[in-house]
Amino acid sequence: MTTPENTPVAEKPHGFVTKGIHWLSLLLIGYGYLKGLNNVNQLSDPALFWFEVAFAAALGLLFAFRLFWTKKIAGATRLPDHAPRWEHFASRFVHYGLYASVFTIVGTGLAIAWGFAAPYLGRWFINPMIALHEVALTALPVLILAHVAGALWHKFIRRDGVLESMTGKLTM
Ligand code: HEM
Numbered sequence: 001m002t003t004p005e006n007t008p009v010a011e012k013p014h015g016f017v018t019k020g021i022h023w024l025s026l027l028l029i030g031y032g033y034l035k036g037l038n039n040v041n042q043l044s045d046p047a048l049f050w051f052e053v054a055f056a057a058a059l060g061l062l063f064a065f066r067l068f069w070t071k072k073i074a075g076a077t078r079l080p081d082h083a084p085r086w087e088h089f090a091s092r093f094v095h096y097g098l099y100a101s102v103f104t105i106v107g108t109g110l111a112i113a114w115g116f117a118a119p120y121l122g123r124w125f126i127n128p129m130i131a132l133h134e135v136a137l138t139a140l141p142v143l144i145l146a147h148v149a150g151a152l153w154h155k156f157i158r159r160d161g162v163l164e165s166m167t168g169k170l171t172m
């Protein structure tokens with residue numbers, strides 16, 4: 001849809017709950033990457049151990065609520081129905097990939113904590129969890145880059161208001 005001033009606006013922008021969670025999650029994930037651990041021995045500091053567990057649990061619950069909210073209540077995408085099938089596929093693939101990466105980071109993080117606190121689980125448990133943690137930590141930024149590229153595609157090529165549905169009106 002195009003306004004008289006030629007500014008693209010989505011038919012129905014995302015609501016403030018979806019927007020609030022979306023931009024909060026960007027901050028939390030940025031923080032998580034800045035503060036990421038360097039090795040498993042750091043978990044012997046109890047304060048750091050419990051902070052990591054609380055942070056992972058909070059991020060996991062936020063994303064679980066967000067998935068419920070967008071799938072069941074507010075709607076997951078503002079991509080126009082008439083957009084090409086490949087755009088619908090790419091958008092769904094990247095959105096689910098973002099959720100899958102975050103849930104894997106959180107799940108393997110909690111598993112690493114469990115394996116550290118319960119040494120009887122042994123290296124055979126904790127080592128694959130660390131490997132999977134790192135796979136998901138590598139996949140997430142790749143997907144975020146694809147996601148941002150998609151947002152710019154809609155802003156500058158399609159001009160269909162999909163970016164503005166998450167940011168509000170932009171003057172560019
Ligand atoms: C219970 C929660 C968590 C635990 C116990 C945990 C544990 C670990 C451990 C042991 C490492 C070092 C891996 C190695 O030895 O190479 C690591 C790396 C890392 N973690 Fe976590 N993690 C948790 C949650 C998270 C969360 C929620 C995030 C962020 C979204 C995160 C981000 C990172 C990053 C960025 C690295 C560095 C990876 C690298 O240098 O290649 N972690 N984590």
Ligand code: HEM
Nearest residue numbers: 025026070076077078079095098144148151162163165166
């Ligand atoms: C500068 C960075 C970002 C920009 C410009 C951006 C932009 C957008 C836009 C425009 C939408 C609406 C798409 C639509 O309606 O189809 C959206 C949705 C979405 N974004 Fe982002 N995003 C960014 C960062 C992130 C990050 C860091 C994550 C999570 C790891 C994320 C996860 C999602 C998800 C899952 C959706 C679908 C709606 C939902 O389930 O909440 N985004 N984003």
